[in-house]
Amino acid sequence: MKVDSSGGETRKGALLPIDGHAANATTGLLPCWAKATYPSASRATLSRTSSQKRRKRERSRSGVEELLAEIDPCHVCGSSVSLADRGLARRLPHFVVTRNITPSIPCSFCRADDSDDNHPCGTVFCSDECRDAADAALRVGSQSSGLPPPRLFFCKNRFGSSKEWSATRDGLTSIENRFTSAFGREDLTRRVGIEETALLVTLMSSCGSPNRVVDSLLNATQSTDRINVNEEGIVEEIWALTRSFMSICPRHHKSTPAKDCRFPTLSEFVAFYTKTKRFDLLKVDGPQHPLESYVTNTLTSTRLLNEKDRQAALDMLDPSWLSLDKPQESMSETESEVLRWRKVSHLAHWASSTNAYTDGESGRLHALLRRPYYAYHPIVFSQLPHSCIPSLAPVLQLSVEHGMNRPVLQWIALHDVAHGDFSVSRIEVLNGDLESRALELKRTMGGKFACACSRCRFEEHFDSSNLSSKELKHLGDLAMQQTRYEDASLLYDKILETHPRDFDVLHSKAASYLGRASAVSFGRSRHCMGHFVKAQRLWGDAGKLDNSSSHKEIEVQLKKLTAYQMKIDRERDESMVRYSSYLDEKCFVTAGRVLSHGECNRMIQIAEDHAVRLGWTTSRHFAVPTTDMPIHDLPGLQAIFCRAWENKIRPLLRQQFRIPSDSECHIHDAFLVKYGASMQRYLPPHVDESNLSFVVALNDDSFEGGGTYIHTLGKTLKPPVGGMLSFCGGEILHSGDPVVSGIRYIVAGFCYVDLRAGGVDIDSQTRQGKPAKESFAFGFQV
Numbered sequence: 108m109k110v111d112s113s114g115g116e117t118r119k120g121a122l123l124p125i126d127g128h129a130a131n132a133t134t135g136l137l138p139c140w141a142k143a144t145y146p147s148a149s150r151a152t153l154s155r156t157s158s159q160k161r162r163k164r165e166r167s168r169s170g171v172e173e174l175l176a177e178i179d180p181c182h183v184c185g186s187s188v189s190l191a192d193r194g195l196a197r198r199l200p201h202f203v204v205t206r207n208i209t210p211s212i213p214c215s216f217c218r219a220d221d222s223d224d225n226h227p228c229g230t231v232f233c234s235d236e237c238r239d240a241a242d243a244a245l246r247v248g249s250q251s252s253g254l255p256p257p258r259l260f261f262c263k264n265r266f267g268s269s270k271e272w273s274a275t276r277d278g279l280t281s282i283e284n285r286f287t288s289a290f291g292r293e294d295l296t297r298r299v300g301i302e303e304t305a306l307l308v309t310l311m312s313s314c315g316s317p318n319r320v321v322d323s324l325l326n327a328t329q330s331t332d333r334i335n336v337n338e339e340g341i342v343e344e345i346w347a348l349t350r351s352f353m354s355i356c357p358r359h360h361k362s363t364p365a366k367d368c369r370f371p372t373l374s375e376f377v378a379f380y381t382k383t384k385r386f387d388l389l390k391v392d393g394p395q396h397p398l399e400s401y402v403t404n405t406l407t408s409t410r411l412l413n414e415k416d417r418q419a420a421l422d423m424l425d426p427s428w429l430s431l432d433k434p435q436e437s438m439s440e441t442e443s444e445v446l447r448w449r450k451v452s453h454l455a456h457w458a459s460s461t462n463a464y465t466d467g468e469s470g471r472l473h474a475l476l477r478r479p480y481y482a483y484h485p486i487v488f489s490q491l492p493h494s495c496i497p498s499l500a501p502v503l504q505l506s507v508e509h510g511m512n513r514p515v516l517q518w519i520a521l522h523d524v525a526h527g528d529f530s531v532s533r534i535e536v537l538n539g540d541l542e543s544r545a546l547e548l549k550r551t552m553g554g555k556f557a558c559a560c561s562r563c564r565f566e567e568h569f570d571s572s573n574l575s576s577k578e579l580k581h582l583g584d585l586a587m588q589q590t591r592y593e594d595a596s597l598l599y600d601k602i603l604e605t606h607p608r609d610f611d612v613l614h615s616k617a618a619s620y621l622g623r624a625s626a627v628s629f630g631r632s633r634h635c636m637g638h639f640v641k642a643q644r645l646w647g648d649a650g651k652l653d654n655s656s657s658h659k660e661i662e663v664q665l666k667k668l669t670a671y672q673m674k675i676d677r678e679r680d681e682s683m684v685r686y687s688s689y690l691d692e693k694c695f696v697t698a699g700r701v702l703s704h705g706e707c708n709r710m711i712q713i714a715e716d717h718a719v720r721l722g723w724t725t726s727r728h729f730a731v732p733t734t735d736m737p738i739h740d741l742p743g744l745q746a747i748f749c750r751a752w753e754n755k756i757r758p759l760l761r762q763q764f765r766i767p768s769d770s771e772c773h774i775h776d777a778f779l780v781k782y783g784a785s786m787q788r789y790l791p792p793h794v795d796e797s798n799l800s801f802v803v804a805l806n807d808d809s810f811e812g813g814g815t816y817i818h819t820l821g822k823t824l825k826p827p828v829g830g831m832l833s834f835c836g837g838e839i840l841h842s843g844d845p846v847v848s849g850i851r852y853i854v855a856g857f858c859y860v861d862l863r864a865g866g867v868d869i870d871s872q873t874r875q876g877k878p879a880k881e882s883f884a885f886g887f888q889v
């Protein structure tokens with residue numbers, strides 16, 4: 108969309124000369140997040156002709172240099188600020204502090220103490236006038252942005268007990284209250300970074316117009332004169348941000364002739380970026396790319412899209428850049444529909460996978476989708492102090508409101524958050540060491556910024572003596588999220604030295620052993636080096652302590668322990684079931700059965716009867732949820748399953764995977780899963796958190812599609828009714844292939860193979876680091 112086309116030049120907000128802004132009082136006052144100045148959707152999809160581009164390159168440098176020189180002092184008007192004038196220097200705009208701030212309160216940005224002469228964060232305003240102007244601009248912007256206001260939504264974190272959750276909720280409510288009382292609900296505004304086309308596409312499409320999805324993607328990726336749609340977008344964004352701040356101050360008199368305006372170079376961009384980022388701009392490494400959630404939630408949900416819209420979306424999401432199998436003439440209608448759905452179900456994984464897709468359209472789209480997206484909320488982020496173990500993470504998710512699915516900015520509580528204790532991370536990469544984090548923080552927050560979070564304090568001397576149990580727990584949980592299981596175990600041990608009956612810590616420590624068990628490469632070591640047994644032992648011991656039943660997670664683990672701990676009859680170690688083998692004996696499909704037809708039908712019946720009263724569960728699995736029913740929750744299911752396990756499944760697994768006699772195969776989890784064309788159709792690509800996994804088919808003639816797609820094979824495997832697929836769950840990428848009609852039922856089981864004695868030196872033999880994102884079943888995720 109053209110803002111103004113006089114002189115043949117597309118004058119978008121970012122390119123207006125400062126004079127131009129000043130002349131137009133209304134748009135001049137608008138910061139870039141105001142819709143009137145900067146229509147987000149159109150900017151994301153704007154393409155530029157090469158002559159326009161050339162003209163931009165020809166523009167002189169002076170405008171940019173001038174701007175760079177000016178940006179450092181006052182963030183509003185550009186005039187230099189005397190830091191000696193501390194009263195003024197400390198004064199922050201209304202939108203970053205609560206109303207009654209006095210100069211003696213530390214800076215909301217950098218938390219600097221008032222006694223410090225140099226204001227490290229560099230966020231200073233030279234006068235009340237500037238502060239008010241910024242404040243006014245924000246208000247104008249928020250009124251006209253046209254974007255839905257943000258909601259603060261809090262998820263229960265995975266670590267806290269119910270008791271702590273209520274403390275966390277109070278803590279989070281206090282944050283919300285603080286924002287609300289400072290600005291009033293209607294003033295809250297959210298702005299999503301324009302440059303990330305996919306995000307906007309998601310927003311648009313989840314608001315009910317799926318046919319704009321591909322238009323936007325193609326516009327963004329196809330126009331050949333755009334070198335990199337993302338970077339250019341960011342540059343524009345920052346350019347606009349900078350200029351609007353510069354132009355809103357009436358005291359700014361320096362004019363820059365239009366001919367001096369041009370886009371910054373990359374290094375200038377970086378300079379702009381790091382400086383403006385100190386304001387508000389925050390790069391969000393979303394745990395899930397918006398397009399991923401669009402594909403997995405919206406497209407497959409019959410509640411959100413009617414058949415016609417979904418068909419239209421499917422047609423459009425069947426582009427040639429998905430280098431999966433191509434439909435062939437000889438394919439039946441069902442086969443091509445399965446193929447189409449498979450493409451959709453793999454899209455998210457494909458888009459966010461680290462495998463290189465560097466060529467052509469697929470490469471460009473892949474690059475686009477893999478980039479973290481940007482979201483900023485000037486008010487909210489400005490108020491949150493930085494921490495390298497953040498307790499909150501902002502994510503954009505769909506949320507049902509008044510029957511509509513809307514994208515909302517949500518806060519995920521990563522740890523328990525007490526009243527007054529909250530922080531986000533202001534740097535993107537938290538995996539770096541102390542030094543690299545410090546460097547990045549200085550660039551982002553100002554040259555003198557030094558992080559004093561407990562992680563930094565700990566890593567400075569690797570000494571835990573000056574840390575509280577709570578801080579140690581945070582550090583342990585962070586290590587879990589980053590799959591540094593050994594570090595997590597050590598940190599939890601430190602706490603248990605003084606608090607041996609802390610159920611949360613006991614549970615987390617057991618989970619760290621389980622993480623280590625899954626991180627082992629079963630293909631290489633044939634057992635998980637005692638980690639699984641240790642985890643079970645720890646849960647068992649915790650269960651013997653008074654009050655352990657008050658801890659929900661421990662209770663669930665004990666229930667599974669009891670349900671699946673069977674007496675093993677050695678006589679039955681030989682299996683008579685025939686099977687075929689794939690992938691170097693890492694994957695098998697039986698021709699015979701491990702469950703009879705009658706048993707399969709009975710299991711389906713029990714599950715459906717139970718579901719009539721209590722429904723199916725859909726949230727038991729953290730990363731890749733299925734619509735399922737835990738076997739250990741229903742005695743009827745458990746009885747049939749355990750009989751099959753003892754007599755058929757266990758002996759078969761031992762034989763298939765050549766499990767040595769000094770090791771045992773343990774069930775950790777098992778559930779009955781339901782897929783359907785009008786409900787959850789498929790499971791996206793993932794690896795399990797297990798050494799071995801198996802899938803038993805409970806029916807096969809009442810659905811089309813379905814089966815387990817094994818990615819390295821490029822094939823869908825479908826055992827007969829009562830037959831079983833088994834594979835190295837932690838190593839083989841697989842997905843539940845989409846069901847295109849009818850209902851599919853399976854039993855899925857997750858096993859660990861461990862030494863019978865469980866007694867090896869576990870601390871010296873663990874392999875670290877399967878990415879948490881792909882983990883399944885009980886994963887801890889950042």
Ligand SMILES: O=C(O)CCC(=O)C(=O)O
Binds near residue numbers: 795841
């Ligand atoms: O649906 C399938 O066949 C695969 C199920 C699966 O992978 C799982 O539940 O982890």
Ligand SMILES: [Fe+2]
Binds near residue numbers: 793794795800841883
């Ligand atoms: Fe799986």
